[in-house]
Structures are given as structure tokens and as C-alpha cells.
Amino acid sequence: MSIEHGFLxxxxxxxxxxxxxxxxxxxxxxxxxxxxxxxxxxxxxxxLRQEDRPWT
Amino acid sequence: MFGFHYRLExxxxxxxxxxxxxxxxxxxxxxxxxxxxxxxVEDVPDMRLYTPLELAGRNIYVREGCYACHSQMIRTLRxxxxxxxxxxxxxxxxxxxxxxxxxxxxxxxxxRIGEKYSDEWHVAHLDNPRDVVPVSVMPAYRWLLRTELRIxxxxxxxxxxxxxxxxxxxxxxxxxxADAYGQAVPDSRQAEGVAKRYGxxxxxxxxxxxxxxxxxxxxxxxxxxxLGRLTEAPYKAKAxxxxxx
Amino acid sequence: xxxxxxxxxxxxxxxxxxxxLEDSVIRQLTKKERRLAxxxxxxxxxxxxxxxxxxxxxPLGIHGVLVFVAAILxxxxxxxxxxxxxxxxxxxxxxxxxxxKVGIVMSMIWVVFGLAVGDWVAWLLxxxxxxxxxxxxxxxxxRPVHTTSVIFGFGGNALIATSFYVLQRTSRAxxxxxxxxxFVLVGYNLFCLIAVTGYLMGVTQSKEYAEPEWHADALLVxxxxxxxxxYLRTLARRKEPHIYVSNWYYMAFILVVAILHIVNNLAVPVxxxxxxxxxxFSGVQDAMTQWWYGHNAVAFFxxxxxxxxxxxxxPVRAGRPIFSYRLSIISFWGITFxxxxxxxxxxxxxxxxxxxxxxxMTFSLMLLVPSWASASNALLTxxxxxxxxxxxxxxxxxxxxxxxxxxxxxxxxxxxxxxxxSLSHYTDWxxxxxxxxxxxxxxxxxxxxxxxxxxWLWKRERMYSAKLVEAHFWLALSGTAVYVFAMWNSGIIQxxxxxxxxxxxxxAYSFIDSLIAMHPYYIARAIGGLLFLVGACxxxxxxxxxxxxxxxxxxxxxxxxxxxxxxxxxVQPAE
Numbered sequence: 001m002s003i004e005h006g007f008l009x010x011x012x013x014x015x016x017x018x019x020x021x022x023x024x025x026x027x028x029x030x031x032x033x034x035x036x037x038x039x040x041x042x043x044x045x046x047x048l049r050q051e052d053r054p055w056t
Numbered sequence: 057m058f059g060f061h062y063r064l065e066x067x068x069x070x071x072x073x074x075x076x077x078x079x080x081x082x083x084x085x086x087x088x089x090x091x092x093x094x095x096x097v098e099d100v101p102d103m104r105l106y107t108p109l110e111l112a113g114r115n116i117y118v119r120e121g122c123y124a125c126h127s128q129m130i131r132t133l134r135x136x137x138x139x140x141x142x143x144x145x146x147x148x149x150x151x152x153x154x155x156x157x158x159x160x161x162x163x164x165x166x167x168r169i170g171e172k173y174s175d176e177w178h179v180a181h182l183d184n185p186r187d188v189v190p191v192s193v194m195p196a197y198r199w200l201l202r203t204e205l206r207i208x209x210x211x212x213x214x215x216x217x218x219x220x221x222x223x224x225x226x227x228x229x230x231x232x233x234a235d236a237y238g239q240a241v242p243d244s245r246q247a248e249g250v251a252k253r254y255g256x257x258x259x260x261x262x263x264x265x266x267x268x269x270x271x272x273x274x275x276x277x278x279x280x281x282x283l284g285r286l287t288e289a290p291y292k293a294k295a296x297x298x299x300x301x
Numbered sequence: 302x303x304x305x306x307x308x309x310x311x312x313x314x315x316x317x318x319x320x321x322l323e324d325s326v327i328r329q330l331t332k333k334e335r336r337l338a339x340x341x342x343x344x345x346x347x348x349x350x351x352x353x354x355x356x357x358x359x360p361l362g363i364h365g366v367l368v369f370v371a372a373i374l375x376x377x378x379x380x381x382x383x384x385x386x387x388x389x390x391x392x393x394x395x396x397x398x399x400x401x402k403v404g405i406v407m408s409m410i411w412v413v414f415g416l417a418v419g420d421w422v423a424w425l426l427x428x429x430x431x432x433x434x435x436x437x438x439x440x441x442x443x444r445p446v447h448t449t450s451v452i453f454g455f456g457g458n459a460l461i462a463t464s465f466y467v468l469q470r471t472s473r474a475x476x477x478x479x480x481x482x483x484f485v486l487v488g489y490n491l492f493c494l495i496a497v498t499g500y501l502m503g504v505t506q507s508k509e510y511a512e513p514e515w516h517a518d519a520l521l522v523x524x525x526x527x528x529x530x531x532y533l534r535t536l537a538r539r540k541e542p543h544i545y546v547s548n549w550y551y552m553a554f555i556l557v558v559a560i561l562h563i564v565n566n567l568a569v570p571v572x573x574x575x576x577x578x579x580x581x582f583s584g585v586q587d588a589m590t591q592w593w594y595g596h597n598a599v600a601f602f603x604x605x606x607x608x609x610x611x612x613x614x615x616p617v618r619a620g621r622p623i624f625s626y627r628l629s630i631i632s633f634w635g636i637t638f639x640x641x642x643x644x645x646x647x648x649x650x651x652x653x654x655x656x657x658x659x660x661x662m663t664f665s666l667m668l669l670v671p672s673w674a675s676a677s678n679a680l681l682t683x684x685x686x687x688x689x690x691x692x693x694x695x696x697x698x699x700x701x702x703x704x705x706x707x708x709x710x711x712x713x714x715x716x717x718x719x720x721x722x723s724l725s726h727y728t729d730w731x732x733x734x735x736x737x738x739x740x741x742x743x744x745x746x747x748x749x750x751x752x753x754x755x756x757w758l759w760k761r762e763r764m765y766s767a768k769l770v771e772a773h774f775w776l777a778l779s780g781t782a783v784y785v786f787a788m789w790n791s792g793i794i795q796x797x798x799x800x801x802x803x804x805x806x807x808x809a810y811s812f813i814d815s816l817i818a819m820h821p822y823y824i825a826r827a828i829g830g831l832l833f834l835v836g837a838c839x840x841x842x843x844x845x846x847x848x849x850x851x852x853x854x855x856x857x858x859x860x861x862x863x864x865x866x867x868x869x870x871x872v873q874p875a876e
Contacts, residue, residue, distance in 0.1 A: 009656065144652055150584045152584050
């Protein structure tokens with residue numbers, strides 16, 4: 001096995017942190033992106049419409 | 057029209073891919089290094105294999121769901137070491153497919169139960185626990201003494217074990233059924249082969265106390281008596297106690 | 302099959318119903334779909350026969366017979382109307398709700414069965430001789446029957462049923478296909494049946510919540526892939542550009558459960574004729590893989606999917622949009638990301654490397670953030686609708702579920718801290734925690750969602766009896782409280798007794814001492830479970846009567862007049 005245990009552990013420990021920060025930043029950016037607001041508000045309201053058949 | 061649908065589909069598939077990537081990284085980071093762990097764990101030369109009879113007993117332990125109430129993992133805590141014995145080492149379960157560490161102690165831990173009690177005690181206890189421990193809530197396993205052990209397919213079991221990495225030899229696989237019988241009938245011709253293949257320290261006894269029939273009780277007691285005794289390593293590691301609670 | 306009579310008989314046309322009458326399952330399939338169904342059933346029959354022959358000396362053979370008989374019965378069922386006229390194309394202008402109806406009925410059957418077995422198991426710890434002198438009825442074999450029936454039978458069927466319902470409504474599109482939803486439902490319930498009958502015969506992998514052996518696991522993989530494809534294909538047909546957040550949760554549930562299931566169940570069978578297999582992993586790797594699975598089964602089966610349910614049914618029932626849609630997205634990614642790291646907190650102080658334990662503990666702490674975000678999002682949605690919570694037991698089920706979700710995620714995080722875990726691990730505290738989540742969160746949100754969807758699905762104005770929903774609610778809540786308090790007490794006492802030392806430095810109590818101390822709590826627990834079971838029986842009766850009794854004959858709901866949908870919201874025209 002050419003992959004060393006120490007290398008894998010090191011990678012796990014360091015990479016995990018950067019990944020965590022990058023992911024959080026990405027998610028927050030997506031969520032609070034101003035142009036997405038309208039879409040989200042519409043989605044929240046959309047389930048309350050009184051309809052019982054698919055749109056065609 | 058096509059373009060609109062294409063975009064929608066792409067969005068759903070994109071979401072799917074992101075979910076897969078985001079969710080799998082955690083598991084990968086934690087599990088992948090464990091497959092190289094042998095590079096850091098000390099080798100234990102005296103670690104021995106389960107004999108066919110013990111393996112059959114282990115399969116009965118699995119079948120009856122004993123793991124639901126008994127753990128086989130002594131943690132590095134002072135009270136556990138005092139109560140059950142030296143804490144469990146990773147190497148001790150390296151031939152355990154699957155591991156039976158358990159998650160609940162409705163009954164006591166069994167990692168070091170081997171040879172703490174006599175065969176007679178185990179047989180009586182499994183037959184009806186309340187005959188031995190009046191307040192026990194363990195089920196009575198009365199059918200173990202009544203049921204003959206199936207040994208004709210043990211060779212296949214050893215073969216499957218070898219396929220997942222347990223180093224059984226061709227000789228062991230070929231003689232699996234005979235060895236299972238021999239280990240529970242000391243005076244038989246087959247008994248010699250067991251010691252030859254699995255080492256002199258192998259316990260060869262009339263586990264259930266009767267020579268006329270090889271029962272499931274033989275197998276289960278043989279397994280219980282080997283628990284914690286596959287290697288001497290944990291006892292030599294000299295009760296270093298981890299964190300105290 | 303009995304449910305055809307149950308669900309697809311002539312419906313009374315109620316106030317809200319503008320739909321033509323529904324027809325039998327087979328009559329709704331096209332000729333092509335019927336032919337495909339027949340081919341699949343014949344194939345299933347062959348597999349059953351092959352299993353029966355190859356496994357004739359093994360429990361596998363009995364499962365072969367079971368599969369074969371199931372296939373034959375379904376061929377007869379299909380044959381009874383195979384040549385009936387094809388359905389008209391009108392059907393495509395309606396949602397396809399029959400699979401959801403069957404899923405809900407199966408879910409109620411499984412929950413009554415699963416809880417009954419669970420309570421039997423609980424009484425066995427009070428008096429271990431309350432059973433037969435037979436292997437199948439011993440504690441170790443019927444305990445997984447309980448866990449599988451409630452988690453996979455009840456929870457799984459409810460998830461499948463509600464996900465189909467929510468998927469169609471939020472996409473404003475009919476399910477992509479008519480046959481594959483039935484394949485998923487039948488296949489999934491066959492999996493549950495094989496699993497449960499297997500345990501009784503001693504067929505188990507002894508991996509917690511992954512007990513079924515390789516042949517059942519393989520079936521589940523096929524079913525699950527089909528389930529996912531239905532989801533993806535229906536999403537691709539959607540008319541709403543944005544995918545509603547419930548679907549995100551349902552998709553994470555389906556996808557991650559697939560990954561977990563496949564990896565954790567990798568095993569080598571003894572032979573093609575044996576049900577027994579040996580796990581590919583051993584020792585430490587197996588433990589880590591198992592608890593990576595076990596913990597994330599809780600995360601993605603018992604949390605993510607049910608959050609999907611909550612984010613749809615709670616706002617709709619309350620008649621208010623979710624408090625913060627943005628927060629629901631943040632919690633989604635938080636849960637999807639953090640949970641996967643937390644599994645190793647099940648292995649504190651064991652032979653698992655310390656850094657993996659610490660990582661698991663850290664992420665368990667962080668997990669509290671998205672969990673509480675979801676719980677508070679749900680409760681804040683109800684702000685301004687508390688009078689509805691007071692009057693409507695269905696909405697109250699969902700509210701209490703959100704509270705228990707918050708409580709048990711806090712408790713779980715707490716128990717993942719190493720020193721706390723040194724006390725709580727291996728004790729009944731874990732059992733109490735699991736049931737706070739399973740009874741308080743999962744079952745309550747499911748009952749709430751079922752009580753909401755049954756009248757919608759069967760076009761009834763309301764449930765058969767609002768009083769019975771009320772009774773169920775109080776039985777479920779008191780049962781959960783009794784159960785959880787009993788297990789907290791017994792767990793903490795147990796943990797403390799095991800670690801108490803005398804002044805001379807020896808252990809103060811034997812294991813037997815701790816066992817004697819548990820006895821009163823085990824009685825209380827069994828009683829709590831009994832209350833919960835009685836509540837579920839009432840619920841099953843109520844669902845049954847709602848389906849059976851025509852809308853006009855129902856009791857007048859003088860106490861809780863609930864409109865099916867809130868008024869005052871403009872109906873938006875289709876694009």
C-alpha cells in the first residue's frame with residue numbers, strides 16, 4: 001500500500017477544515033443572494049395554493 | 057420547450073450530485089484512514105483464528121441477536137477495567153466479520169468472559185438463566201441442547217471467511233466439519249487434527265457434557281470460552297488505565 | 302389483495318371532489334404497463350423458485366417459497382383484469398395518488414404490528430418468561446422485528462407515501478410513471494416482510510438497523526434505485542422552476558440511504574444457497590462503517606425524510622408559509638454536511654483511534670445548529686396560529702414533533718460529548734434518547750402528516766372522528782413521556798451504579814445489583830409503550846373509518862371545523 005496512514009490522517013484533519021469553511025460560505029452566499037429572494041418567497045407561498053391537479 | 061426541460065433536469069441532477077458530494081466526504085475522511093491502520097497498530101503474532109466449532113458458536117451468537125444486550129468492548133475507563141478486565145484492543149477483533157462490539161449492556165460485557173466460568177455453568181445458565189442467577193432477565197435458550205449442530209457446510213463458511221480476509225488454510229477448510237466434531241469430543245480420532253491445525257492451546261472438551269451428540273450448545277459454549285483469549289496481548293499491555301471517569 | 306377493495310371502491314363525491322371516480326389499480330395501467338408488470342412478476346417468480354431450490358437446506362429456501370407465492374398471487378391479481386379496457390387519457394390531468402393511499406395503509410398496519418411486538422419485548426425485560434419455549438419468540442430474535450417494523454415498515458412506507466404526495470403537489474406534475482411506484486411499494490414491503498420473517502428464523506447480520514441478510518439487501522437496492530428514478534423523472538417534469546425544499550430533504554434521504562445501505566452491507570455469502578453472509582469489513586473498520594451507517598440512518602432516514610414531511614405538511618396545515626425559507630436551506634446543507642461526520646461518537650473510549658472520536662464529537666456539537674434551526678423554524682411558523690394548535694390535534698401532533706426534534710437533537714449532542722458518553726453509553730439512557738426521537742419526533746410528525754393527508758387523499762372533509770385524533774394525541778404524548786422518563790432514570794442510575802466505588806477502592810455494586818434496580822423502570826417503560834400502542838390502534842381505526850365511511854355520514858365536527866386549505870390565498874393560474 002503506497003498510501004501512508006499518516007498522510008491520510010493529515011489530509012483528513014487539514015482538508016476537513018477548509019472544506020467546512022468553503023461550504024458554509026457557499027451555502028450562505030446562495031441563501032442570501034439578493035436575486036434569489038423572490039424565488040424563495042414564491043416557493044414558501046407556493047405550497048399554500050388551493051389546487052388539486054397538475055398544471056398542463 | 058426542450059431547452060426549458062433540459063434546464064430543469066439539469067437543476068435536479070445538479071442538486072443530486074451536490075448532495076452526494078457534500079454528504080459522502082465526512083464518511084470518507086473518517087473511514088479511509090482506518091484501512092491503513094495496520095501500519096500503525098502493533099502486530100500480534102500469537103493472535104489465533106476461530107476454530108470451526110467456535111465460528112459455528114459465533115454464528116449462533118449472531119443468529120440469536122445476543123449483541124442487543126451484551127457488548128464485547130471494554131472501554132478505557134477505570135471502572136470497566138476493574139469490572140471486566142483489560143480494555144479491548146483493536147487487534148482482538150481483526151478476524152471478527154462482523155464485529156460484535158455492541159451498543160447496550162442489558163447484560164454484562166462479554167469481551168473477557170472466556171474461562172471465567174466452567175462449561176457446566178454456561179450450559180446450565182444458557183438452558184435457563186434463572187436456575188443460576190435468580191433475578192436474571194436473560195431469555196432461556198432451551199433449544200440449544202436439543203438441536204444438533206449443522207457441520208456439513210462449515211467448509212463453505214471457512215471459505216467465505218477466507219474470501220473476506222481471514223487466513224484459513226486449504227487444510228483447515230477441507231477438515232472443517234471433522235475439526236468441529238473433534239473439538240467437542242476429546243477422545244475421538246478427529247480431536248488430534250484440531251490441535252494440529254489450530255494450536256496446542258485450543259480447548260478440546262465435552263462442552264455440553266455429552267459425547268453422543270454434537271449440539272448447538274457445544275458450539276456456543278466453545279465460542280464463549282474463547283472470548284478474550286485469542287491473544288495474550290491485552291493482558292501483557294499491563295493495565296494501563298485510560299481516562300478515569 | 303385486500304386494499305383494492307379498501308381504496309379503489311366507488312367514492313362518494315364530497316364537496317371538494319371534482320374528480321371522476323377512481324378505478325382499480327390494474328384498470329389504470331395501460332396495456333403496455335400490464336404486460337411489463339406480468340413480465341416482472343414472472344421474473345420474480347423465477348427468482349423465488351431458484352432461491353427455494355438452491356436454499357432448500359436453509360432458511361433462504363423458505364424465503365424463496367415466500368417470494369414465489371407472493372409473485373403467483375400478484376399474477377392472479379393482475380390476471381383478473383388483464384384484458385380490461387385501457388384507461389382514458391384524462392388520468393394524466395390528475396395527480397396519481399393511489400400509491401400514496403396504499404403506502405399510508407401499509408404504514409398504519411406496520412406501526413400497529415411493530416409497536417405491539419415492541420411492547421411485548423418490553424414486557425420480556427420485566428418477566429423474561431412471558432414467551433414461548435421456542436427459538437423464534439426469544440428476545441434477541443423479536444427485538445429486531447420491532448425495530449425493523451417501526452423504522453422501515455412504518456417510517457419507510459409513510460416516507461414513500463408522503464414523498465409521492467408532496468413531490469406531485471410541489472412540482473405540479475403527475476408522477477412520471479404508473480407502474481414503477483407500485484414496483485417500489487410492493488418491493489419495499491416484500492423487503493420488510495423478508496427481513497422480519499428472517500429474524501424469526503435467525504437470519505440476521507447482527508448489524509444494528511442493518512440486520513437483513515444479503516438477499517433482502519439486494520432487493521432493497523433495486524427498489525431504491527427505482528424510487529430515486531421516479532423522483533428524478535417527476536422533478537424533470539415539474540412546472541414550478543424552483544424545487545421546493547421538502548424535495549431536497551426527500552432527495553437527500555433517498556440518495557444517502559442508498560450510499561449507506563450499499564457500503565455497510567457489502568458481504569460475501571457462504572454460498573448462493575445460504576442466507577448467511579460474512580461482512581466484508583472486520584473489527585475497527587467494521588465498527589466505524591456500521592456506526593457511520595447507523596448514525597446516518599438516523600440522520601437521513603429518520604430525520605431528513607421526516608423534515609421533508611414537516612416542511613410541507615406543517616405550513617399547509619397551519620395555513621401559513623414557513624417562517625424562513627432561507628433558514629430551511631441553511632439547515633438542509635448543515636444537516637447534509639455535518640451528520641456524516643458524527644457517527645464515531647458511538648465509539649467513544651473504544652479501540653477506535655482517538656482523533657476519529659474527537660472529530661465525531663466536534664461535528665456532533667456543530668450539528669446542533671442546523672437541528673435547532675429546523676425546530677425553531679417550525680415553531681416560529683406557528684406563531685400567530687396558536688389558536689389552531691389549540692383546536693386542532695393534527696397540527697398539535699406536528700408542533701409537539703418539532704419540540705421533540707429540538708429536545709432529542711440537544712440530548713443527542715449532549716450525549717456525544719465524551720465524558721457524558723462515558724456515563725450514558727451502554728445504558729438505557731441511549732434507549733430513552735432513541736425513543737424521544739422515534740416516538741416524539743418521527744412518529745408524531747408522521748401521525749400528523751397522515752391525519753392531514755388521509756382526508757385530502759380520499760376527498761373527505763375531515764377525519765372520521767376528531768375526538769379520536771385528540772385521544773390518540775394525548776395517549777401518544779403521555780406514552781412518550783412515561784417511556785422517556787423511565788429510561789432516563791434507569792439509564793442514569795445504571796451508569797452511576799456501574800462506576801461507583803466504595804471507600805476502600807472497590808466497585809460498590811455488582812452487575813446484578815444494577816439489574817435489580819432497573820425493575821420498576823422496566824415496568825414503567827412497558828406501560829408507556831402500551832399507551833403509545835393503544836393510541837396507534839385508535840389512529841388505525843380512525844383512518845380505516847375515514848376511508849370506509851362515506852363523507853356524508855361522518856360526525857359533524859362541531860369542535861374543530863377545519864378547512865382543507867386556508868382561504869384568502871389567491872389561486873394562481875398556471876403559466
